[in-house]
Amino acid sequence: MxxxxxxxxxxxxxxxxxxxxxxxxxxxxxxxxxxxxxxxxxxxxxxxxxxxxxxxxxxxxxxxxxxxxxxxxxxxxxxxxxxxxxxxxxxxxxxxxxxxxxxxxxxxxxxxxxxxxxxxxxxxxxxxxxxxxxxxxxxxxxxxxxxxxxxxxxxxxxxxxxxxxxxxxxxxEIRQVMTENGAEGKLFIVGHPAWGYFAADYGLEMVSIPEHATDAQLQELASLATRKGVETIFYQRGFDEESPAKLANMIGGRVVPLEPLNPNWEANLRSVALMLAKSVR
CATH class of the missing domain: 3.40.50.1980 (Nitrogenase molybdenum iron protein domain)
Known part of the structure; x- marks a missing residue:
């Protein structure tokens, strides 16, 4: 050596x-x-x-x-x-x-x-x-x-x-998932706005909860979610989890984590695509 x-x-x-x-x-x-x-x-x-x-x-x-x-x-x-x-x-x-x-x-x-x-x-x-x-x-x-x-x-x-x-x-594959579930043009709500490029590429609309959201802002988002039929609020661990939980409670929905930093990158994107497609149907 x-x-x-x-x-x-x-x-x-x-x-x-x-x-x-x-x-x-x-x-x-x-x-x-x-x-x-x-x-x-x-x-x-x-x-x-x-x-x-x-x-x-x-x-x-x-x-x-x-x-x-x-x-x-x-x-x-x-x-x-x-x-x-x-x-x-x-x-x-x-x-x-x-x-x-x-x-x-x-x-x-x-x-x-x-x-x-x-x-x-x-x-x-x-x-x-x-x-x-x-x-x-x-x-x-x-x-x-x-x-x-x-x-x-x-x-x-x-x-x-x-x-x-x-x-x-x-x-x-992601485009096919979106098409099969009729997801194009649909809206999803997130606690941390990490998914803007994903949304833009696959015909979705991402709406993020403002940082330190007020009750009035959450109420406005709840009204939007109700109009659009949104039942799932997505959040990212390590960021504000309280506001997504409050919003989900206001609409009688649920909170689901999305992990943009998952080391299993390809498998994670497939999973996220399916979750988003199913949630906005």
């Missing part, structure tokens, strides 16, 4: 010990792949692994059970970025708060914004929830990996092509 390879294998252990000594234990995933990267949220990990396959190791900043908007990464997690060559940015608000610490901990790391080329609606950051937009993000990921690891360009291109086919198939 070369000295360089041995040093890279030791680095995660060194970072773990350093973090523990500072009182902030963080166990980073191994940084022993051809390209070692970091991402902000779990769906990005799904995309990077689809394109990179076994050639990449991925560190996720806001992991399972974490609300990225309120998450404060420990110092040890920032230190673990020393062993990463690329940070794939998504263009979400927390990245701005983390940027200074990222630069201080890993000034060498290449920052690649995978939202480049995506046409955003009202600066909505939830671009990972529409397969059509994920195709653009996957292309950005592939370009960065090929530049960082040209020896495996053929693999990255093949993986990208296969992923694009999967995304087209998923898009077609």
């Amino acid at each position: 070369s000295v360089k390879r041995f040093a890279w294998l030791l680095l995660p252990l060194i970072l773990l010990v350093t973090a523990a000594c500072s009182g902030e234990t963080y166990e980073a995933p191994p940084a022993d792949a051809d390209v070692n990267v970091a991402v902000s949220i779990l769906p990005q990990q799904y995309f990077v692994k689809k394109v990179g396959g076994d050639h990449v190791s991925v560190l996720v900043m806001a992991g399972p059970g974490v609300n990225p908007l309120t998450y404060e990464p420990p110092k040890g997690q920032f230190q673990a970025l020393k062993a990463r060559e690329i940070y794939f940015l998504m263009g979400i608000p927390p990245e701005t708060a983390w940027l200074t610490d990222i630069q201080e901990a890993a000034p060498h790391i290449q920052r690649v914004d995978i939202s480049q080329g995506v046409s955003k609606i009202d600066n909505d950051p939830h671009i990972w929830l529409a397969p059509r937009l994920v195709k653009i993000q996957a292309e950005n990921i592939a370009q960065a990996l090929m530049a960082a690891d040209p020896a495996h360009e053929v693999d990255y291109r093949a993986n990208l092509e296969a992923f694009q086919v999967e995304l087209d198939r998923l898009d077609k």
Whole structure:
């Protein structure tokens, strides 16, 4: 084993010990792949692994059970970025708060914004929830990996092509679900407005409950829900759950969680599509 390879294998252990000594234990995933990267949220990990396959190791900043908007990464997690060559940015608000610490901990790391080329609606950051937009993000990921690891360009291109086919198939399946359930043009109500791109692509209308909604605002939404025959109010764990519950109670309906950060990205979108299609019939 070369000295360089041995040093890279030791680095995660060194970072773990350093973090523990500072009182902030963080166990980073191994940084022993051809390209070692970091991402902000779990769906990005799904995309990077689809394109990179076994050639990449991925560190996720806001992991399972974490609300990225309120998450404060420990110092040890920032230190673990020393062993990463690329940070794939998504263009979400927390990245701005983390940027200074990222630069201080890993000034060498290449920052690649995978939202480049995506046409955003009202600066909505939830671009990972529409397969059509994920195709653009996957292309950005592939370009960065090929530049960082040209020896495996053929693999990255093949993986990208296969992923694009999967995304087209998923898009077609979701459209079919909406058509079969007569969902086009129908309205759904959410506690957190994460599903705007999904709604726009599949002919739905998303209405979100205002942050810190007043009783008057909830009453207005209840009247809308009654007129439109809405019986299900969707919410996101880690965000305001009280207002969706109150609204559901006002209309005699139910609350159901939608999870935009589910790491099983493709299966999650299929499940969400079916839930929304059935709820707006």
